[in-house]
Amino acid sequence: MDEAITNILEGCKLARELETSIMKQVFNISPDYLMKSSEEIVTTFTAAMNLLTSLNSSLHVSSSMGGEAGEGGSHGATSIIQALNLLQSAGFEQQSMFFHPTHYPRVAPQMATVSAVATPVMELGGSRYVNVLESTNPEDGGSHGGVRLTPEGSSGSARRPAGSTGQRSTRRRRDNAERVIHRVPAVRTGNSEMPPDDGYTWRKYGQKDILGCRFPRSYFRCTHKNYYGCEAKKQVQRLDEDPYTYEVVYCGQHSCLTSTTPLLISSLAPVNTAVTSAVAPIITSATASTTYVATNPPGESSMIGTTLSEMTPSTSIHLGNWLTRDLADTRPVADMADVLFNSGSSSSSMDAIFYSKHD
DNA sequence: GCGATTTGACCCAT
DNA sequence: ATGGGTCAAATCGC
Numbered sequence: 001m002d003e004a005i006t007n008i009l010e011g012c013k014l015a016r017e018l019e020t021s022i023m024k025q026v027f028n029i030s031p032d033y034l035m036k037s038s039e040e041i042v043t044t045f046t047a048a049m050n051l052l053t054s055l056n057s058s059l060h061v062s063s064s065m066g067g068e069a070g071e072g073g074s075h076g077a078t079s080i081i082q083a084l085n086l087l088q089s090a091g092f093e094q095q096s097m098f099f100h101p102t103h104y105p106r107v108a109p110q111m112a113t114v115s116a117v118a119t120p121v122m123e124l125g126g127s128r129y130v131n132v133l134e135s136t137n138p139e140d141g142g143s144h145g146g147v148r149l150t151p152e153g154s155s156g157s158a159r160r161p162a163g164s165t166g167q168r169s170t171r172r173r174r175d176n177a178e179r180v181i182h183r184v185p186a187v188r189t190g191n192s193e194m195p196p197d198d199g200y201t202w203r204k205y206g207q208k209d210i211l212g213c214r215f216p217r218s219y220f221r222c223t224h225k226n227y228y229g230c231e232a233k234k235q236v237q238r239l240d241e242d243p244y245t246y247e248v249v250y251c252g253q254h255s256c257l258t259s260t261t262p263l264l265i266s267s268l269a270p271v272n273t274a275v276t277s278a279v280a281p282i283i284t285s286a287t288a289s290t291t292y293v294a295t296n297p298p299g300e301s302s303m304i305g306t307t308l309s310e311m312t313p314s315t316s317i318h319l320g321n322w323l324t325r326d327l328a329d330t331r332p333v334a335d336m337a338d339v340l341f342n343s344g345s346s347s348s349s350m351d352a353i354f355y356s357k358h359d
Numbered sequence: 360g361c362g363a364t365t366t367g368a369c370c371c372a373t
Numbered sequence: 374a375t376g377g378g379t380c381a382a383a384t385c386g387c
Contacts, residue, residue: 204364206379219378223363235378 007048014041180250183239200254202234214240222254230255 014037187197202220210217215238222230232254239245 203362205381207364207366208377208379211376217377221379233378 004048004052007044011041011044011048014044178250178252182248182250184246184248186238186244186246198234198248200232210237213237215243224254 017037201223203223203225204218204220206219207216208219217235217237220234220236222232224230225232231252233251235249235251237247239247
Protein backbone atom coordinates (compact mmCIF):
# COMPACT_ATOMS: atom_id res chain seq x y z
CA MET A 1 0.00 0.00 0.00
CA ASP A 2 2.74 2.41 0.91
CA GLU A 3 4.38 1.79 -2.40
CA ALA A 4 1.14 2.49 -4.24
CA ILE A 5 0.65 5.74 -2.39
CA THR A 6 4.23 6.66 -3.05
CA ASN A 7 3.59 6.09 -6.73
CA ILE A 8 0.45 8.17 -6.62
CA LEU A 9 2.17 11.01 -4.89
CA GLU A 10 5.01 10.79 -7.33
CA GLY A 11 2.50 10.93 -10.16
CA CYS A 12 0.85 13.95 -8.63
CA LYS A 13 4.21 15.59 -8.32
CA LEU A 14 5.04 14.89 -11.94
CA ALA A 15 1.67 16.21 -13.00
CA ARG A 16 2.17 19.38 -11.04
CA GLU A 17 5.58 19.82 -12.55
CA LEU A 18 4.15 19.38 -15.99
CA GLU A 19 1.40 21.84 -15.25
CA THR A 20 3.91 24.36 -13.96
CA SER A 21 6.10 23.88 -16.99
CA ILE A 22 3.20 24.41 -19.28
CA MET A 23 2.00 27.50 -17.53
CA LYS A 24 5.45 29.02 -17.34
CA GLN A 25 6.90 27.90 -20.62
CA VAL A 26 3.72 27.93 -22.54
CA PHE A 27 5.47 29.59 -25.43
CA ASN A 28 8.19 27.05 -25.88
CA ILE A 29 6.69 23.80 -24.84
CA SER A 30 7.55 21.00 -27.20
CA PRO A 31 5.41 18.03 -28.18
CA ASP A 32 8.26 15.71 -27.20
CA TYR A 33 8.35 17.11 -23.73
CA LEU A 34 4.60 16.84 -23.39
CA MET A 35 4.64 13.31 -24.65
CA LYS A 36 7.41 12.17 -22.34
CA SER A 37 5.97 13.86 -19.31
CA SER A 38 2.55 12.43 -19.97
CA GLU A 39 3.97 8.98 -20.42
CA GLU A 40 5.87 9.31 -17.19
CA ILE A 41 2.74 10.31 -15.33
CA VAL A 42 0.68 7.57 -16.87
CA THR A 43 3.35 5.00 -16.06
CA THR A 44 3.53 6.11 -12.46
CA PHE A 45 -0.21 5.98 -11.96
CA THR A 46 -0.51 2.73 -13.81
CA ALA A 47 1.99 1.20 -11.44
CA ALA A 48 -0.04 2.48 -8.52
CA MET A 49 -3.22 1.13 -10.01
CA ASN A 50 -1.65 -2.25 -10.54
CA LEU A 51 -0.49 -2.37 -6.95
CA LEU A 52 -3.90 -1.35 -5.71
CA THR A 53 -5.62 -3.83 -7.92
CA SER A 54 -3.49 -6.70 -6.72
CA LEU A 55 -3.87 -5.55 -3.15
CA ASN A 56 -7.60 -5.30 -3.55
CA SER A 57 -7.91 -8.78 -5.00
CA SER A 58 -5.74 -10.23 -2.26
CA LEU A 59 -8.00 -8.60 0.29
CA HIS A 60 -11.00 -10.23 -1.28
CA VAL A 61 -9.23 -13.56 -1.21
CA SER A 62 -8.27 -13.27 2.44
CA SER A 63 -11.73 -12.20 3.47
CA SER A 64 -13.40 -14.95 1.50
CA MET A 65 -11.10 -17.43 3.19
CA GLY A 66 -12.63 -16.41 6.52
CA GLY A 67 -9.28 -15.44 7.88
CA GLU A 68 -8.35 -12.33 9.74
CA ALA A 69 -9.99 -10.02 7.33
CA GLY A 70 -11.52 -7.95 10.05
CA GLU A 71 -9.32 -5.14 11.19
CA GLY A 72 -6.58 -5.45 8.67
CA GLY A 73 -9.03 -5.86 5.84
CA SER A 74 -11.03 -2.79 6.54
CA HIS A 75 -7.91 -0.83 6.99
CA GLY A 76 -6.68 -1.96 3.66
CA ALA A 77 -9.93 -1.10 1.94
CA THR A 78 -9.95 2.30 3.56
CA SER A 79 -6.46 2.89 2.32
CA ILE A 80 -7.46 1.97 -1.19
CA ILE A 81 -10.35 4.36 -1.05
CA GLN A 82 -8.05 7.01 0.26
CA ALA A 83 -5.63 6.31 -2.51
CA LEU A 84 -8.35 6.51 -5.13
CA ASN A 85 -9.60 9.71 -3.58
CA LEU A 86 -6.08 10.97 -3.86
CA LEU A 87 -6.17 10.24 -7.53
CA GLN A 88 -9.39 12.13 -7.92
CA SER A 89 -8.40 15.05 -5.79
CA ALA A 90 -5.25 15.36 -7.81
CA GLY A 91 -7.42 16.22 -10.75
CA PHE A 92 -6.78 13.11 -12.75
CA GLU A 93 -10.20 12.86 -14.12
CA GLN A 94 -11.32 12.84 -17.64
CA GLN A 95 -11.22 16.57 -17.73
CA SER A 96 -7.76 17.90 -17.51
CA MET A 97 -6.92 21.49 -18.21
CA PHE A 98 -6.00 20.62 -21.73
CA PHE A 99 -9.35 19.20 -22.47
CA HIS A 100 -11.20 22.04 -20.97
CA PRO A 101 -13.24 24.13 -23.35
CA THR A 102 -11.49 27.19 -22.08
CA HIS A 103 -8.43 25.92 -23.84
CA TYR A 104 -10.45 24.58 -26.71
CA PRO A 105 -12.93 27.23 -27.55
CA ARG A 106 -13.29 25.69 -30.95
CA VAL A 107 -14.97 22.82 -29.30
CA ALA A 108 -16.93 24.67 -26.72
CA PRO A 109 -19.65 26.15 -28.90
CA GLN A 110 -20.44 22.74 -30.28
CA MET A 111 -20.61 21.38 -26.79
CA ALA A 112 -23.27 23.90 -26.01
CA THR A 113 -25.71 22.00 -28.13
CA VAL A 114 -25.34 18.95 -25.97
CA SER A 115 -26.66 20.18 -22.72
CA ALA A 116 -27.06 23.12 -20.47
CA VAL A 117 -25.10 22.41 -17.35
CA ALA A 118 -22.57 23.98 -15.11
CA THR A 119 -19.37 22.03 -15.03
CA PRO A 120 -16.87 22.80 -12.34
CA VAL A 121 -13.47 21.60 -13.25
CA MET A 122 -10.09 21.42 -11.68
CA GLU A 123 -8.52 24.35 -10.01
CA LEU A 124 -5.60 25.84 -11.73
CA GLY A 125 -3.21 28.26 -10.20
CA GLY A 126 -5.70 29.24 -7.56
CA SER A 127 -8.29 30.30 -10.09
CA ARG A 128 -11.31 28.27 -10.75
CA TYR A 129 -12.19 27.32 -14.26
CA VAL A 130 -15.86 27.04 -14.77
CA ASN A 131 -17.69 26.26 -17.92
CA VAL A 132 -21.31 27.18 -17.93
CA LEU A 133 -23.48 26.45 -20.88
CA GLU A 134 -26.45 28.68 -20.92
CA SER A 135 -29.79 27.59 -22.13
CA THR A 136 -30.06 27.62 -25.86
CA ASN A 137 -32.81 27.90 -28.31
CA PRO A 138 -32.18 25.57 -31.22
CA GLU A 139 -35.29 26.64 -33.01
CA ASP A 140 -34.26 30.00 -34.27
CA GLY A 141 -30.52 29.82 -34.35
CA GLY A 142 -30.46 33.55 -33.90
CA SER A 143 -32.18 34.16 -37.16
CA HIS A 144 -34.90 36.34 -35.86
CA GLY A 145 -34.71 39.66 -34.27
CA GLY A 146 -35.91 43.12 -34.86
CA VAL A 147 -35.14 44.65 -38.18
CA ARG A 148 -35.89 48.25 -38.34
CA LEU A 149 -35.00 50.99 -40.70
CA THR A 150 -33.98 54.23 -39.18
CA PRO A 151 -36.40 56.93 -40.26
CA GLU A 152 -34.63 59.48 -42.30
CA GLY A 153 -33.48 62.40 -40.26
CA SER A 154 -34.66 60.90 -37.02
CA SER A 155 -31.21 60.37 -35.68
CA GLY A 156 -30.14 62.82 -33.09
CA SER A 157 -26.55 61.70 -33.15
CA ALA A 158 -24.05 64.47 -33.64
CA ARG A 159 -21.76 61.88 -35.17
CA ARG A 160 -24.26 61.05 -37.84
CA PRO A 161 -24.93 64.03 -40.03
CA ALA A 162 -28.41 64.35 -41.42
CA GLY A 163 -27.03 63.64 -44.85
CA SER A 164 -25.77 60.20 -43.92
CA THR A 165 -27.92 57.19 -44.56
CA GLY A 166 -27.83 56.09 -40.96
CA GLN A 167 -29.71 52.93 -41.73
CA ARG A 168 -29.15 49.78 -39.73
CA SER A 169 -31.17 47.49 -41.84
CA THR A 170 -29.53 44.31 -40.64
CA ARG A 171 -29.39 45.19 -37.02
CA ARG A 172 -30.27 42.43 -34.66
CA ARG A 173 -29.79 42.08 -31.00
CA ARG A 174 -30.32 39.64 -28.25
CA ASP A 175 -30.73 36.78 -30.57
CA ASN A 176 -30.98 33.45 -28.91
CA ALA A 177 -27.80 32.07 -30.27
CA GLU A 178 -25.87 29.71 -28.09
CA ARG A 179 -24.01 31.34 -25.28
CA VAL A 180 -21.14 29.64 -23.63
CA ILE A 181 -19.80 31.21 -20.50
CA HIS A 182 -16.25 30.69 -19.34
CA ARG A 183 -14.50 31.99 -16.31
CA VAL A 184 -10.83 32.22 -16.85
CA PRO A 185 -8.01 33.53 -14.72
CA ALA A 186 -6.17 36.52 -15.98
CA VAL A 187 -2.81 35.91 -17.51
CA ARG A 188 -0.32 38.19 -15.94
CA THR A 189 2.00 39.84 -18.37
CA GLY A 190 4.24 42.20 -16.54
CA ASN A 191 2.17 44.51 -14.45
CA SER A 192 -1.02 43.91 -16.34
CA GLU A 193 -3.53 41.15 -16.52
CA MET A 194 -5.40 40.00 -19.53
CA PRO A 195 -7.65 37.13 -20.41
CA PRO A 196 -5.88 34.09 -21.74
CA ASP A 197 -5.58 33.71 -25.43
CA ASP A 198 -8.50 31.68 -26.65
CA GLY A 199 -7.17 30.89 -30.06
CA TYR A 200 -9.29 33.25 -32.08
CA THR A 201 -8.79 36.70 -33.43
CA TRP A 202 -11.28 39.19 -32.12
CA ARG A 203 -12.03 42.74 -32.93
CA LYS A 204 -13.47 44.95 -30.28
CA TYR A 205 -16.59 46.81 -31.29
CA GLY A 206 -17.87 48.19 -28.07
CA GLN A 207 -17.58 48.63 -24.35
CA LYS A 208 -20.28 49.31 -21.82
CA ASP A 209 -20.48 50.08 -18.19
CA ILE A 210 -22.83 47.54 -16.74
CA LEU A 211 -25.12 48.55 -13.95
CA GLY A 212 -23.91 47.24 -10.64
CA CYS A 213 -20.61 46.05 -11.98
CA ARG A 214 -17.27 47.57 -11.17
CA PHE A 215 -15.75 46.72 -14.48
CA PRO A 216 -16.96 47.52 -17.96
CA ARG A 217 -17.96 44.81 -20.38
CA SER A 218 -16.14 44.64 -23.66
CA TYR A 219 -17.71 43.37 -26.85
CA PHE A 220 -15.77 41.53 -29.49
CA ARG A 221 -16.62 39.99 -32.79
CA CYS A 222 -14.58 37.68 -34.91
CA THR A 223 -11.98 39.51 -36.92
CA HIS A 224 -13.00 37.42 -39.90
CA LYS A 225 -16.55 38.66 -39.85
CA ASN A 226 -15.96 40.77 -42.90
CA TYR A 227 -13.93 38.13 -44.66
CA TYR A 228 -16.09 35.13 -44.09
CA GLY A 229 -19.24 36.48 -42.56
CA CYS A 230 -18.30 34.82 -39.31
CA GLU A 231 -20.87 35.77 -36.71
CA ALA A 232 -19.00 34.62 -33.62
CA LYS A 233 -18.91 37.15 -30.82
CA LYS A 234 -17.77 37.30 -27.28
CA GLN A 235 -18.17 39.49 -24.26
CA VAL A 236 -15.41 39.89 -21.74
CA GLN A 237 -15.82 41.25 -18.27
CA ARG A 238 -13.83 41.13 -15.07
CA LEU A 239 -15.59 39.72 -12.09
CA ASP A 240 -16.40 42.05 -9.26
CA GLU A 241 -15.58 39.45 -6.69
CA ASP A 242 -12.37 38.44 -8.37
CA PRO A 243 -10.78 41.05 -10.59
CA TYR A 244 -8.21 38.53 -11.66
CA THR A 245 -10.85 36.38 -13.23
CA TYR A 246 -12.60 37.16 -16.45
CA GLU A 247 -15.99 36.01 -17.50
CA VAL A 248 -16.01 35.39 -21.21
CA VAL A 249 -19.30 34.81 -22.93
CA TYR A 250 -19.09 33.30 -26.38
CA CYS A 251 -22.02 33.82 -28.69
CA GLY A 252 -22.49 32.19 -32.03
CA GLN A 253 -20.35 29.85 -34.00
CA HIS A 254 -17.23 30.53 -35.95
CA SER A 255 -18.25 30.03 -39.52
CA CYS A 256 -14.76 31.11 -40.46
CA LEU A 257 -13.52 27.75 -39.25
CA THR A 258 -14.82 25.80 -42.16
CA SER A 259 -15.54 28.32 -44.80
CA THR A 260 -13.53 27.69 -47.91
CA THR A 261 -15.26 30.39 -49.87
CA PRO A 262 -14.62 33.63 -48.09
CA LEU A 263 -17.03 36.29 -49.12
CA LEU A 264 -14.47 38.92 -49.89
CA ILE A 265 -11.33 36.95 -50.14
CA SER A 266 -10.81 37.76 -53.77
CA SER A 267 -10.53 41.43 -53.07
CA LEU A 268 -8.51 41.06 -49.93
CA ALA A 269 -6.07 38.38 -50.80
CA PRO A 270 -3.96 39.23 -53.75
CA VAL A 271 -2.46 36.11 -55.16
CA ASN A 272 1.23 35.94 -55.67
CA THR A 273 1.56 33.39 -58.37
CA ALA A 274 5.31 33.45 -58.19
CA VAL A 275 5.30 31.69 -54.87
CA THR A 276 4.35 28.08 -54.70
CA SER A 277 3.93 27.86 -50.96
CA ALA A 278 0.40 28.16 -49.76
CA VAL A 279 1.62 30.55 -47.14
CA ALA A 280 2.99 33.26 -49.28
CA PRO A 281 -0.06 34.50 -51.16
CA ILE A 282 -1.97 35.46 -48.11
CA ILE A 283 0.79 37.18 -46.26
CA THR A 284 -0.09 40.51 -47.75
CA SER A 285 -3.73 40.13 -47.08
CA ALA A 286 -3.76 39.64 -43.40
CA THR A 287 -0.68 41.14 -41.89
CA ALA A 288 -2.61 44.08 -40.62
CA SER A 289 -4.80 41.93 -38.49
CA THR A 290 -3.73 42.68 -34.99
CA THR A 291 -5.98 42.09 -32.09
CA TYR A 292 -5.48 41.40 -28.47
CA VAL A 293 -5.23 37.69 -28.98
CA ALA A 294 -2.93 35.78 -31.15
CA THR A 295 -4.60 33.97 -33.93
CA ASN A 296 -5.40 30.43 -34.62
CA PRO A 297 -2.74 27.87 -34.98
CA PRO A 298 -2.26 26.57 -38.42
CA GLY A 299 -3.64 23.26 -39.41
CA GLU A 300 -1.26 20.43 -39.81
CA SER A 301 -0.64 21.25 -43.39
CA SER A 302 -0.01 24.80 -42.43
CA MET A 303 3.01 24.05 -40.35
CA ILE A 304 5.09 24.34 -43.43
CA GLY A 305 8.68 24.79 -42.49
CA THR A 306 7.76 25.87 -39.00
CA THR A 307 8.82 23.99 -35.95
CA LEU A 308 7.41 24.63 -32.56
CA SER A 309 10.62 26.09 -31.35
CA GLU A 310 10.62 28.47 -34.24
CA MET A 311 7.13 29.65 -33.64
CA THR A 312 6.55 32.98 -32.02
CA PRO A 313 5.17 33.01 -28.53
CA SER A 314 1.81 34.14 -29.72
CA THR A 315 1.53 31.19 -32.02
CA SER A 316 3.09 28.45 -29.99
CA ILE A 317 0.70 29.20 -27.18
CA HIS A 318 -1.80 27.35 -29.25
CA LEU A 319 0.08 24.13 -29.05
CA GLY A 320 -2.75 22.44 -27.27
CA ASN A 321 -5.20 23.47 -29.89
CA TRP A 322 -2.92 22.54 -32.66
CA LEU A 323 -2.12 19.14 -31.33
CA THR A 324 -5.71 18.13 -31.17
CA ARG A 325 -7.07 20.04 -34.04
CA ASP A 326 -9.73 18.45 -36.02
CA LEU A 327 -8.26 17.32 -39.27
CA ALA A 328 -11.35 18.51 -41.01
CA ASP A 329 -10.57 22.06 -40.06
CA THR A 330 -10.09 23.69 -43.37
CA ARG A 331 -9.72 27.20 -42.24
CA PRO A 332 -8.70 29.39 -45.07
CA VAL A 333 -5.26 30.63 -45.62
CA ALA A 334 -5.76 34.01 -44.10
CA ASP A 335 -5.33 32.53 -40.69
CA MET A 336 -1.96 31.20 -41.55
CA ALA A 337 -0.85 34.68 -42.23
CA ASP A 338 -2.26 35.66 -38.90
CA VAL A 339 -0.24 32.98 -37.25
CA LEU A 340 2.92 33.91 -39.03
CA PHE A 341 2.69 37.62 -38.64
CA ASN A 342 0.27 38.51 -35.97
CA SER A 343 2.24 39.85 -33.09
CA GLY A 344 -0.57 38.77 -30.85
CA SER A 345 -1.06 40.17 -27.41
CA SER A 346 -1.42 43.85 -27.21
CA SER A 347 -1.43 44.14 -23.51
CA SER A 348 -1.25 47.86 -23.56
CA SER A 349 -4.63 48.20 -25.11
CA MET A 350 -5.99 45.56 -22.85
CA ASP A 351 -4.88 47.58 -19.89
CA ALA A 352 -7.12 50.31 -21.08
CA ILE A 353 -9.93 47.97 -21.91
CA PHE A 354 -10.06 46.31 -18.57
CA TYR A 355 -9.42 49.20 -16.32
CA SER A 356 -11.19 49.36 -13.04
CA LYS A 357 -13.71 52.06 -12.57
CA HIS A 358 -12.34 52.57 -9.12
CA ASP A 359 -8.75 52.83 -10.14
C1' DG B 360 -2.66 55.06 -45.39
C1' DC B 361 -4.97 51.59 -43.25
C1' DG B 362 -6.76 48.77 -39.75
C1' DA B 363 -7.84 48.60 -34.80
C1' DT B 364 -9.70 50.85 -30.86
C1' DT B 365 -12.44 54.24 -28.44
C1' DT B 366 -16.62 56.13 -27.21
C1' DG B 367 -21.02 58.63 -27.55
C1' DA B 368 -25.31 57.77 -29.63
C1' DC B 369 -28.78 54.82 -31.31
C1' DC B 370 -31.90 51.08 -30.99
C1' DC B 371 -34.33 47.32 -28.98
C1' DA B 372 -35.85 43.98 -25.38
C1' DT B 373 -37.69 43.87 -21.04
C1' DA C 374 -38.20 53.99 -18.75
C1' DT C 375 -34.15 51.69 -18.56
C1' DG C 376 -30.20 48.72 -19.39
C1' DG C 377 -27.63 46.41 -22.62
C1' DG C 378 -25.94 45.46 -27.41
C1' DT C 379 -24.46 47.62 -31.56
C1' DC C 380 -23.13 51.20 -34.73
C1' DA C 381 -20.01 54.29 -36.66
C1' DA C 382 -17.23 58.71 -36.51
C1' DA C 383 -13.15 60.04 -34.38
C1' DT C 384 -8.88 58.80 -32.89
C1' DC C 385 -4.84 56.01 -32.34
C1' DG C 386 -0.87 53.47 -33.71
C1' DC C 387 1.97 51.02 -36.78
